[in-house]
Amino acid sequence: MHQEPSERAAAPAWSAHPLHELSEDDRHLFQRFGRGPVAAVPHACVHHAFERHAATDPFALAAEHLGATITYGELDRQANRLAAHLAGLGVRPGDHVALCVRRSIPMLVGLLAVLKAGAAYVPQDAGLTPRPQLDHVIRTSRARVILTTSGFAERIPVPEGHVLVAIDTVMAEPLDRARDTVAFRPARPPRGDDGCYVLFTSGTTGRPNGVTVTHRNVCNILLTAPGDLGMRPGTRVGQILNVAFDMAAWEILGCLSHGATLVIRGKDIAETVRRVDVVIATPTVLSRLDPDQCRQVRVAAVAGEPCPRRLADRWARFCTFYNACGPTETTIVNTMQRHDPAALRLTIGRPTPNNTVYVLGPDRRPCAIGETGEMWAGGDGVSAGYLRNPELNAERYVPDPFLGGGRMMFRTRDLGRWTPDGELEHLGRTDDQVKVRGFRVELDSVSAVLESLPGCARAVTLKPDDTGLVSFVSPAHLDPEAARRAVATALPYYCVPRAVHPMAALPLTSRGKVDKVALLRLAAERRTSGEVAS
Known part of the structure; x- marks a missing residue:
């Protein structure tokens, strides 16, 4: 079987200089714990892995x-035809093409066609994304060509000089065997450092920031274990997430690069998950499913939010369960742990292959093993940076003093510490640390206590104002006073929420995470109306 060269260089030596303040033992463990295994990657571009399966088993589903x-x-064949159409419209390697779609088979055709043309796709959910945000994404990414489907064409903003293409219309055109059965080749061969996709994440200015993720980044996580999640021909993989969420790339590209079958959901997530072998989700989405009805699932992976221990234990008892972590800027996830219900703790595991994680203090000096610090990410998962935002790039991407050689590391703003056996404990985010009565409180630690209550599926704690903390828990039958007593027993008095609000289900963002903005609004409404939990 032919495989492309991996573009993988030999593992660079770690620089000893930044570690000189650590003890000899901690220096050794900092390097041993912080580096993922070195692994060869079989393809430079992720769509080449898909093309290999299409060539060897074209009749596979x-x-x-x-x-x-x-x-x-x-x-x-359909992706080749659309890629040729894009090239005819002037799309060249290095360009961006907006992909404004909903979950569908044409979505897959459009995504692969953009990659075949040598461009990066810029995904947005055509049914959920507000028109002003679509306009911002299209203009910021300078995507002159916009792909959608005919049912959404009227709601997509098309700036002057831009071109809108309905994928399903191109797919429905009569087959020209002389033209449409030939594999498309772009003007120059794509490279590992070319953009694969551009994802827009929430920004501090209220405008989302575009993050360029390269083929090298994507191949590194999807074409090595454990990020491949054991996907193989015959495996059925659920596609349940929003296309604009980076974990959807894990579902879609992960599946198609391994010859598996993608099961794209309709309105009912549970109906889809009952029929698949692999499910990728946020903890909040997974918490809404009954695992007893999902026993076909062989592998489940969660990321995007802290995972409750009880949720991990329930799924890990009948399938391989991965708790993973990593922001968009480090390419889907850069740490993973296969959870064992008998384990002492639930962690986010170790760095994935060809990636590194450093726990550093405020001055970027290495923390001793077991000491809490901020996690910085290095290695092949570090993305190419933010689109046209040099100030933010300078703040979050800096030269990696441990790998050296011009490599960059990314500031995740996640807090963590190494366990004695070399796994990372996630301890919340730097922006989730608040002051209550002068004391520092990590909001996730309060939520973790609440999630340990019998029957509690999810909990979120917020500080909406200066009057103290407020927690929201689900389901609705939980006793708020018992919840407050549990926190009072486990944590200092200043961590006890002034109110606990039980809800049938916590609200979600379009990407399947808890919608904290909606909860803050609800907390303000309840305080204004005088409603308290007691």
Whole structure:
């Protein structure tokens, strides 16, 4: 079987100089714990892995959605045809193409066509994203060509000089065998450092920031273990997440690069998860599913939010369960732990292959093993940075003094510490640390106590104002006073929320995370109306 060269250089030596203040034992452990295994990556570009499966088994089922199906061979042919159409519109390697779609088979055709054309796709959910945000994304990414489907064409903003293409319309055109059965090749061969996708994350200014993630970044996590999640031909992988969320790339590109079958959901997430072998989700999404009804699942992976221990234990008892962590800027996830219900603790594990994690103090000096600090990420998962935002790039991406050689590391703003056996404990975010009566409180630690209560599925703690903390828990039958007593027993008095609000289910963002903005608004409304939990 032919494989492309991996572009993997030999593992660089760690610089000893930044470690000189640590003890000899901590220097050794800092390097041993902080570096993931060195692994070869079989492809430089992720769509080449898909093309290999399309060539070797063209009749294998690539995807299904609401009764419709498509094989690997047909998906490859349709993507080649659309890629040629994009090239005819002037799309060249290094360009960006907006992908404004909903979950569907045409979504896959559009995504692969952009990659085949040598461009990076810029995904947005056409049914959920407000028009002003779509306009911001299209203009900021300078995506002159916009892909959508005919049902959403009227709601997509098309700036002057831009071109809108309906993917399903191109797919429906009569087959030209002389033209449409030839593999498309872009003007120059794509490279590992070319952009694969641009994701827009929430920004501090109220405008989302575009993050460029390269093929090298994506291949590094998806084409090595454990990030490949054991996906193989015949494996059924759920596609349940918003296309604009980086974990959707884990579902889609992970599946198609391994010859598996993507099961694209309709409105009912649970119905889809009951029929798949692999599910990737946020803890909040997974907490809404009954694991007893999902026993076909062989592998589950969660990321994006802290995972409650009880949730991990329930799923790990019948399937391989990964608790993972990593922001968009470090490419989906850069640490993973296979959880064992008998384990002493639930952690986010170790760095994934060819990646590094450093726990550093405020001055970027290495913390001793067991000491809490901020996690910085290095290695092949570190993305290419923010689009046209040099100030933010300078703040979050800095030269990596441990790998050296011009490598960069990324400031995650996640707090953590190494366990004695070399796993990372996630201790919340620097922006989730608040002051209550002059004391520092980590909001996630309060939520973790609440989630240890019998029957509690999810909990979130916020500080909406200067009057103290407020917690929201689900489901609705939980006793708020018992919840407050549990926190009072486990944590200092200043950590006890002034109110606990039980809810049937916590509100979600479009990306499947708890919607803290909505909860802050609800907390303000309840305080204004005089409603208290007692």
